[in-house]
Amino acid sequence: xxxxxxxxADWLPWAFASLMGLSILVYVVLDGFDLGxxxxxxxxxxxxxxxxxxxxxxxxxxxxxxxxxxxxxxxxAFPQAHGMILTALYLPVFVMLVGLILRGVAxxxxxxxxxxxxxxxxxxxxxxxxxxxxxxxxxxGLYIMGLEQTAxxxxxxxxxxxxxxxxxxxxxxxxxxxxxxxxxxxxxxxxGRESLWGVILGIGAVSLATPLVSPRIxxxxxxxxxxxxxxxxxxxxxxLILWLWKMLREMPFPEDRRSWLPFAAATALFTLAYxxxxxxxxxxxxxxxxTIHEAAAAPESLMIILVGACIVVPVILGYSVLAYTxxxxxxxxxxxx
Amino acid sequence: xxMETLDTLLLSRIQFAANISFHILFPTITIALGWVLFFFRxxxxxxxxxxxxxxxxxxxxxxxxxxxxxxxxxxxMSFQFGTNWPGFMETVGNIAGPLLAYEVLTAFxxxxxxxxIMLFGFSRVPGWLHMLATxxxxxxxxxxxxWIIVLNSWMHTPQGFEMIDGxxxxxxxxxxxxxxSMPYRFAHMMLASFLxxxxxxxxxxxxRWLLGDRSREVRAMLKTGVSIGALLIPxxxxxxxxxxxxxxxxxxxxxxxMEGLWETQAGAPLVLxxxxxxxxxxxxxxxxxxxxxxxxxxxxxxxxxxxxxxxVTEAGEVLHPPVAPVFWSFRVMxxxxxxxxxxxxxxxxxxxxxxxLHEGRITGHWFxxxxxxxxxxxxxxxMAFSGWVATLAGWYTTEIGRxxxxxxxVMTTEMAVADVPAPMVMGTLVTYLAIYAALLFAxxxxxxxxxxxxxxxxxxxxxxxxxPGKAQVAALSPAE
Numbered sequence: 001x002x003x004x005x006x007x008x009a010d011w012l013p014w015a016f017a018s019l020m021g022l023s024i025l026v027y028v029v030l031d032g033f034d035l036g037x038x039x040x041x042x043x044x045x046x047x048x049x050x051x052x053x054x055x056x057x058x059x060x061x062x063x064x065x066x067x068x069x070x071x072x073x074x075x076x077a078f079p080q081a082h083g084m085i086l087t088a089l090y091l092p093v094f095v096m097l098v099g100l101i102l103r104g105v106a107x108x109x110x111x112x113x114x115x116x117x118x119x120x121x122x123x124x125x126x127x128x129x130x131x132x133x134x135x136x137x138x139x140x141g142l143y144i145m146g147l148e149q150t151a152x153x154x155x156x157x158x159x160x161x162x163x164x165x166x167x168x169x170x171x172x173x174x175x176x177x178x179x180x181x182x183x184x185x186x187x188x189x190x191x192g193r194e195s196l197w198g199v200i201l202g203i204g205a206v207s208l209a210t211p212l213v214s215p216r217i218x219x220x221x222x223x224x225x226x227x228x229x230x231x232x233x234x235x236x237x238x239x240l241i242l243w244l245w246k247m248l249r250e251m252p253f254p255e256d257r258r259s260w261l262p263f264a265a266a267t268a269l270f271t272l273a274y275x276x277x278x279x280x281x282x283x284x285x286x287x288x289x290x291t292i293h294e295a296a297a298a299p300e301s302l303m304i305i306l307v308g309a310c311i312v313v314p315v316i317l318g319y320s321v322l323a324y325t326x327x328x329x330x331x332x333x334x335x336x337x
Numbered sequence: 338x339x340m341e342t343l344d345t346l347l348l349s350r351i352q353f354a355a356n357i358s359f360h361i362l363f364p365t366i367t368i369a370l371g372w373v374l375f376f377f378r379x380x381x382x383x384x385x386x387x388x389x390x391x392x393x394x395x396x397x398x399x400x401x402x403x404x405x406x407x408x409x410x411x412x413x414m415s416f417q418f419g420t421n422w423p424g425f426m427e428t429v430g431n432i433a434g435p436l437l438a439y440e441v442l443t444a445f446x447x448x449x450x451x452x453x454i455m456l457f458g459f460s461r462v463p464g465w466l467h468m469l470a471t472x473x474x475x476x477x478x479x480x481x482x483x484w485i486i487v488l489n490s491w492m493h494t495p496q497g498f499e500m501i502d503g504x505x506x507x508x509x510x511x512x513x514x515x516x517x518s519m520p521y522r523f524a525h526m527m528l529a530s531f532l533x534x535x536x537x538x539x540x541x542x543x544x545r546w547l548l549g550d551r552s553r554e555v556r557a558m559l560k561t562g563v564s565i566g567a568l569l570i571p572x573x574x575x576x577x578x579x580x581x582x583x584x585x586x587x588x589x590x591x592x593x594x595m596e597g598l599w600e601t602q603a604g605a606p607l608v609l610x611x612x613x614x615x616x617x618x619x620x621x622x623x624x625x626x627x628x629x630x631x632x633x634x635x636x637x638x639x640x641x642x643x644x645x646x647x648x649v650t651e652a653g654e655v656l657h658p659p660v661a662p663v664f665w666s667f668r669v670m671x672x673x674x675x676x677x678x679x680x681x682x683x684x685x686x687x688x689x690x691x692x693x694l695h696e697g698r699i700t701g702h703w704f705x706x707x708x709x710x711x712x713x714x715x716x717x718x719x720m721a722f723s724g725w726v727a728t729l730a731g732w733y734t735t736e737i738g739r740x741x742x743x744x745x746x747v748m749t750t751e752m753a754v755a756d757v758p759a760p761m762v763m764g765t766l767v768t769y770l771a772i773y774a775a776l777l778f779a780x781x782x783x784x785x786x787x788x789x790x791x792x793x794x795x796x797x798x799x800x801x802x803x804x805p806g807k808a809q810v811a812a813l814s815p816a817e
Contacts, residue, residue: 058453061408065441065449068415072441075418075426076434083423087755090420094765097413098772104409105776108402112783298506301431305438312442316450323450326461 008303013296015306016077017285019313020070025274027066029171029267034060036172038103038129039165040191041122048184049122053107055179055331060107062320064100074285077302078295081285088147089139096135103128130165137164144210144277146287159205166198171270174262177251179331185252185259192262193248199266200241203273207234210280214288217280233276240269344759346751349421352766354736356413358729359773363407365728368482368527369534370400371475373561374455378471382464391554392561395791396538399784401456406780408449413769421762424753429505429744432498432513433488440484448477479527486526490519492744493735494587505747517587521580522735528573529731532677533724535565539684540721541788543714546706550792556706563688563704563717566681574674578633584735585634588745589643590657591738595667596630597623597660601644605630610668613660618646658740662733670730673723680716684709722781 003011034056044052075082086093102124110121141157142149173192177185211218221230244265252259283291296302374396381389415437418426426433454462454470462470497512498505507513539562545555585592593599597608597620607629611620631640648657691708743750 058457061404061449061452062446064408064412065445068412068445069441071415071419072438075415076430076438079423079426079430079434082419082426083755086416086419087423087757090757090761090765093416093420094768097416098768100412101409101772101776104405105402105779108405109779109783112398112402112787113779114786297434298431298504301435301507304435304507304510308435308439308442312446316442316446319447319450323453326454326458 008299009296010293012299012302012306013077013292016073016296016302017282017292019306019309020073020077021274021278023066023070023073025271027063027070028274029270030059030063030066032168032171032270033175033263034063034172035103035129035133036168036170037176038125038172039133039169040172040176040188041126041129043191044184044187048180048187050333051180051184051331052176053110054333055176057107058323058327060104062323064104076305077297078285078290078292079297081290081295084286084290085143085147088149089142092135092138092142096132096139099128099131099133099135101128103132133165133168134161137161140164140206143287144206145213146289156205156209160202163198163202163205166195167202167270170195170199171263171266174266178259178263181256181330185256189248189251193245196241196245196248199269203237203269206273206277210277214280216288220280230279233272237269237272240265240272244269345757345762346754348759348762348766349754349757350750352762352769353417353421355766355769355773356410356417358732359769359777360407360410360414361728361732362725362777363403363410364478364482365530365533365724366403366537367400367407368478369530370396370403370537371471371478372531373534373538373565374400375468375471375475376561378468382468388552388554388557391552392558395554395558395787397456398787399537399541401452402780402783404448404452406776411445421755421757422753423755424748425743428503428748428752432491432505432507435507435510436484436488436491436514440481440488444477444481444484446477448474448481451477482526482530483523486523487514487516487519490522491516493522493739494518495744495747500747518580518583521576521583525573525576525580525731528569528576529724529728531565531569532573533728535562535569535681536677536717536724537721538562539566539681540717540719540723541784543709543717544721544785545788545792546709547711547714547718548789548792550794552794555792559706560688560704563681563684566677567685570674570678570681574678577674581634584738585642588738590645590648591663591735592634593643593645593648594658594660594663594738595734596634596642597664598630598642598644599646601641601647603631603641604628604639605642607633608664611664613664615660656741658738663738666730666733666737670727670734673727673730676720677723677727680713680720684713684717687713 003014005011037052037056041049041052071082074085106121106125106128110118110125113121138157138161141160142153144160145153145156170192173188173195176188177192180188211221220226244262247262247265251262281287283293285292285295374393377389377393377396380386381393451470451473454467455474458470459467491513494517496516497509498507500506538558542555542559542562546559581592581595596605597611597613598605599618599620604627606625606627608620609624609626611623611625613620628638631642632638634640634642645657645660649655685704687708687710688704688706689708691705739745741749741751743753
């Protein structure tokens, strides 16, 4: 599974697939929580809504930049795959973009518009967040189905769309548990409990569907000895879910201790599910059609980008940590002063 | 080429043009507004005068809004390559890829992370860190512009690569980045951004002044805006001339279309007005100044200029851009520039004259806003968005002027388009247009609303304060 590190044409595509995979994972966790907060938005009181906005305000721009990096890496490292995937997903991508536009601008407009327009922008913030999550889930479903467009694959994609939206609500609740207090925190705990099923069903559906759709993936998981090496993945996921379920029944803990735990556990769970998927699809970038080696751009160009990425990505991580540190603690209403 | 792909090509082009036209409006504002905000922030740190912080707080809201519009429409742009123009990356991806990647890595993240601290960090971080965040956001937007202009310029004047099996491979990155048109285009765009912001700041401040706002920050802002405009517009005209000379060397067909010049000739006239007719290959109702086009472009009255007819092959294949759109958008750009020149210099003159009359009373000031006559103030208000008009017209000139090429001499636009059904592109195009129209309406509306609110003094600003010199920062009131 590991590439030949003496041969750039072999390890560069692998390195870029890893880098792209990392950006997608970071995106799903980070924008996942702020999209989730957007989906939960209508369930809260107006004053609580301002605090919910406050909990994601300083971060959302940077969170969405990971999506740009991910699609950018797909574009630059695997140009052929980029064209195939995005033209096949033309409409869901369009819906996602409209959703991202609406929620992004609603975020700013609601804080600046006159009061009677605020309700409209609030509604658009919710609609945009939901559209984005559903579209991404739909794309995930179609991708798993090998980008085939039939009634059956659409049905499956619709299911993953709903599960991903509920999954984002879940990680959004976990974020709110950490960033809020009082009545809103109690609500967030309840939302977390109520959306955990979506995560379970979502991970379950994808885990069942992938080996059934592709015999290759079936063999990758369910042959000896692989099945033993891979066993920790589902077992750990199961344990995490049980732990989350137990935690959410008891939270918030006295003196708000360990309020960060659900978010950390949710991140771990998303990461495990994601790793499982990455293992299934490797080495394909377009399922069953195009491998990362076939789709890769010229090694010279990839090398130029990799050098830059190796220098810059740690710096990006550094100042992202700085931003999260500065805005740590419970969220308040956002102010420009 | 059958009818179907033609429709898809045309619709995809309109959709790309709509997306990028909408997108460019906001970076054009944020690139220079970032630096203007840094200037306000720096002046506040130097003088402790609250008017600078009030100006900062007002414009940082416009910045946040513009930034969000730029981010979301920018994400749309990054997906358009794949959904509509897969051929572009498949052919020149080895060159465009690294440039785009460097934009995201070195610029996009920088802006996106530090804007959080810039907007909401004032009371959470030390002053120097807030100032640094403001600087980094401005720097990030400029870096972002740099990489995008590098790629765009390379598409106009490509070099430093070789074609192997229909794919471009980089041979010299230095040559790719510092391609012949890059320095001119980058300088032209940066100046365009500063002019856009200069007139935006001046226009909105004039609006507040006309609403009766006589606060100290509105004076500071009006002077800052008008000064940026008056100082930079001559520089921009000079830069535009250099850029034109560069274009004449590398893309003579574009220059011929800009000038509406059909026949190659010495002592070519400058066509002030005319209606280019591509069928008859002439201009109707042309109003010309003899020899002036040659003088401007060759700096000699009888210099020779290449005409459009030289770009039609003997088989009748047209290798020059569509003439009318290039011809017209060029005139709109130049016309707007002239209006900017007249207005900003008139404003400077009136403010300066008034200061002379009041010498002694308002010492230490070069200008007095009271000097501006009302009609001039009213003229500044619609000019708030004149930078948008000029920038768009300029981009249409250069981008339509590159057609039929997508990358000059390497690939045509037609080669890059995706095979997506035309009705699907039509559907997405109409939706984008509707959303963009609504958002533009809301954007301008909110800026007007913020200006009205600030003029009413509901914005927590330094109203009617005496000259504080090094005043202590009072408790700042909430922005929203």
